[in-house]
Amino acid sequence: MLRHKHFFRRIGLFLVILGPGIITGSVDNDAGGITTYSVAGAVYGYNLLWTLIPSFIVLIVIQEMNARMGIVTGKGLADLIRENAGVKITFFIFGGLYLADIGNTTTEFAGIAGSMEIFGISKYISVPVMGFLVWILVVKGTYKFAERLFLIFSVSLLTYVVSAIMGNPRWSEIGRAIIRPQFEMNTQSLAMIIGIVGTTIAPWMLFYMQSSVIEKGLKMKNYKYTIIDILVGCVATVVVAFFIIVACASTLHVNGIHINEAKDAALALKPMAGELASAVFAFGLFVASVFSATILPLATAFYVCEAFGFEAGIDKKWDEAREFYVLYTFILVLAMVIILIPNAPLIFISLWSQVINGLLLPVVLLCMILLVNNKKIMGPYVNKPLNNMIGWSTIIILIGLSFTLLILPLFNR
Amino acid sequence: MICHPSCISNSKEVHMTSFTTFYLSRIIGRKVYDANGKVIGIVKDLLILFHQASQTFERPVVIGIKIRKGKHYGIYSFHHFDIEKIRGKLRVSCSQLVELPQDTLNEGLFLADIILDKQIVDLNGRKLVRVNDVRLVSVSRSTHAIAVDIGIEGLLRRIGISKQLKWLLSLVKISMPSKFILWEDVEAVDFSNLNIKLSKSYSKLQTLHPSDLADIIEELGKKSSADVFSALDEEQAADVMEELEPDAQLHLIETLPVAKVADVLEKMPADEVADILDALEDDKAELLLNEMESDSSDEVRELLEYPQNTVGSIMFTDVLSFKQNNTVEDVIRELRNRKPEASELYNLFVTNEHEELIAAFSLRDLVVAEPGSRIEQIMSPSPVCLYDDQELDEVAEVISKYSMLAIPVVDNNSVLQGMVLIDDVVEDLINKRRTNK
Secondary structure: OOOOOHHHHHHHHHHHHOOHHHHHHHHHOOHHHHHHHHHHHHHHOOOOHHHHHHHHHHHHHHHHHHHHHHHHHOOOHHHHHHHHHHHHHHHHHHHHHHHHHHHHHHHHHHHHHHHHHHOOOOHHHHHHHHHHHHHHHHHOOOHHHHHHHHHHHHHHHHHHHHHHHHOOOOHHHHHHHHHOOOOOOOHHHHHHHHHHHHHHOOHHHHHHHHHHHHHOOOOHHHHHHHHHHHHHHHHHHHHHHHHHHHHHHHHHHOOOOOOOOHHHHHHHHHHHHOHHHHHHHHHHHHHHHHHHHHHHHHHHHHHHHHHHOOOOOOOOOOOOOHHHHHHHHHHHHHHHHHHHOOOOOHHHHHHHHHHHHHHHHHHHHHHHHHHHOOHHHHHHHOOOHHHHHHHHHHHHHHHHHHHHHHHHHHHHO | OEEOHHHHOOOOEOOOOEEEEEEHHHHOOOEEEOOOOOEEEEEEEEEEEOOOOOOOOOOOEEEEEEEEEOOEEEEEEHHHEEEEEEOOEEEEEEOOOOEOOHHHHHOEEEHHHHHOOOEEEEOOOOEEEEOOEEEEEEEOOEEEEEEEEOOHHHHHHHHOOHHHHHHHHHHOOOOOOOOEEEHHHEEEOOOOOOOOOOOOOOHHHHHOOHHHHHHHHHHOOHHHHHHHHHHOOHHHHHHHHHHOOHHHHHHHHHHOOHHHHHHHHHOOOHHHHHHHHHHOOHHHHHHHHHHOOHHHHHHHHHHHHOOOOEHHHHOEOOOOEEOOOOEHHHHHHHHHHHOOOHHHHHOEEEEOOOOEEEEEEOHHHHHHOOOOOEHHHHOEOOOOOEEOOOEHHHHHHHHHHOOOOEEEEEOOOOEEEEEEEHHHHHHHHHHHHHHHO
16 A cells, blocks of 8 residues: 555665765775875885774774664764763863864865865965865755765775776785784884774764764664665775775885875875876875865864753854854864964874874773663663673773873883 | 843842752762761762652752762761851761652652753753753752753863862953753753653643754654653644654654554644655554554545655645535534634635535635625635645645645545645745755
8 A cells, every 4th residue: 555665765775874884984084094094005015004904893893883872872972971971071072072173174174285286276275265165065054965975076085996006016915914914013103003093993983973873863673784884884994095005005115205294195106106196196185185174173063062062053043052153163263274374383283183082082982882881871782792892902902002102202212 | 041140149148047059069079977077978969859740830859868888879868968058168967867768769850860961951942951060059948959050160160170260260350151040941851861761741841832842852862752752642742743853753653652653643634644654664654554543544544545746645634624505603613613723724615515626715704704694605716726646846836826825635526635735835845955955
């Protein structure tokens, strides 16, 4: 009696649900990520490729927990943390998140400036113009449209595969590097490893993932699709990261060229892999940067408001949600201003935002794993022993790594 | 009412009765002294009596206190406790420890556990707000919760830097913004951290407009949204269900018992029910239809037969039709008996013995006419009517061209089937706009 739409509903359902994980996966490879992967490839060649495997596993486990919490409770991670961990921890997490994300947004605008300079456009034009566009996109409420548009564009990140192949990588060496990991114990390579893991699992992404799951209104019975979505998203993230490292390793590392920024990688690719590879690399960097520059400040302002109980949302008027708009605009404007200051201490800023990220991540993960094991909150859907095993070892390793990163500079002096 | 702290003032001496106001956050963690000034434990939480009839303007009284003694927790009657302010510091003293019986515990709510940091409904602002602190007052024999603090000052107090910051700001002559909502203007809704199910009527929520209530329910977590919804009476639940976004509708339908959902659906217009069932899986929809009274479910089944994007799929089937020889008085008496919903009165129809549509008249025509006059004297042929299998696209134009609130819908034999309401057309347009974005 009801309409015949089983087939279309199934496909539709898949497309609708196929979302949070994939979107999160694409935002994951932002300007900061691309920079980290490029530098890792240029400095260490194929040697650090193996780090992507543990990153991949951890990413899946954590995102699955996020998705499950979102589906079961219908509440954002910020809400849950505030309601269960109290004001002080909430203040620490969201104060830190806000600071770190000012740094992260600055990195995104650095990505915009850098990639446009490859195409010969001055940063004094590209940054204000893109900043204004981002602001318009968000304030005019076409944010959802923008998200989908970027999602299509983020397919262009796969063009890194092209860049990589144009650089004639040595596949046998790559295979050997993954199977038999090489690891030098020193400050720089340790920092690099933390950088790779940290950029793959950024604290704000955990909040972002859970919110997208809620927004999509997913149910426990769609859990299977959600898992597929997360898998696809994580594979995409790691594949892009892999090819960026390979592209830079097989061109820059072989020739001993060292770089500091993703832009340098694009420039350096030109003589070795050709004009097209360089342009493709720059375009990918541009798309990724704009995508994250749109989402990051907005999402951050949103989570801070959610945690502290301020009204938030782009459908609210300025007077209704003053704190939200102030928080949002402040990140965006400050990030743009920092980029436009000549000789701004960009490396210092990105270093510090990475340090704050590194400190935050274990705390957020700790909150998460306690929440996801809380029967009052999760009912029958608390963690299985395997989740807990991977989750806890991740937390312990991350705390260890972050701690090491923090104290290592002391020994170097 | 959001009020300035001055109206819940700090002053201690008013006439003869002395009272102390204090914040929940300030008393939690305080030491409890016995009559000899010896420390007997630390305050962990306060238990307030939870009135079933929360419409009374009485503020909830504190009946219990949770205290930690070493590793043990105990919940005691608040009767023997005293709270006073000595040089700006709170001092909690206790003359006798009497454990609270279990049935008293069940009537109470722990403030720190259930209210603090949770979202509650601000009835005047018609939205969810987060509780940063609770303000209480201690009058001679009893202590009451009087307001919730939702402002930034409350946050800073919890972090422990409110006084210092206040002092700093006072140097530059700025006062810290603070926001309080009186207890009678809030309703606690989030009991998801509670293991037991609270038999609670959310009576204060019934003063809210269904559309505001729907917004609030959408924002709540999954457990609390189902709790709040199932506490509504059927009529109100139906109105709220109509206003909810499809996602929230589905969630509630899948969470609540089938019988309850069917009762609510019966109270809703058939076209809305058809829309909801359409989004469900066929088994579930069939289950609900079988559970509903057959006169409601038959209408819905008919509507479900219409393909999407046809007039039939959004038409409103509760139409009122009369015969042309009825008098105005007959019709008005009939309306008084049936007490139709507002939207049923958008347009009234006249049909012949084969139920074929002849003409229409409005409530205005009816009201201004003499009681004895016949309907054929006040009716006029409907300027336009739609066919139930017609495409939806043209409807918006038609409805705005003739500025009608409702257009009659007939089938191919001119038999009156229902009407298309301007509300549904607008909703359809908005949805289309949204999906195009």
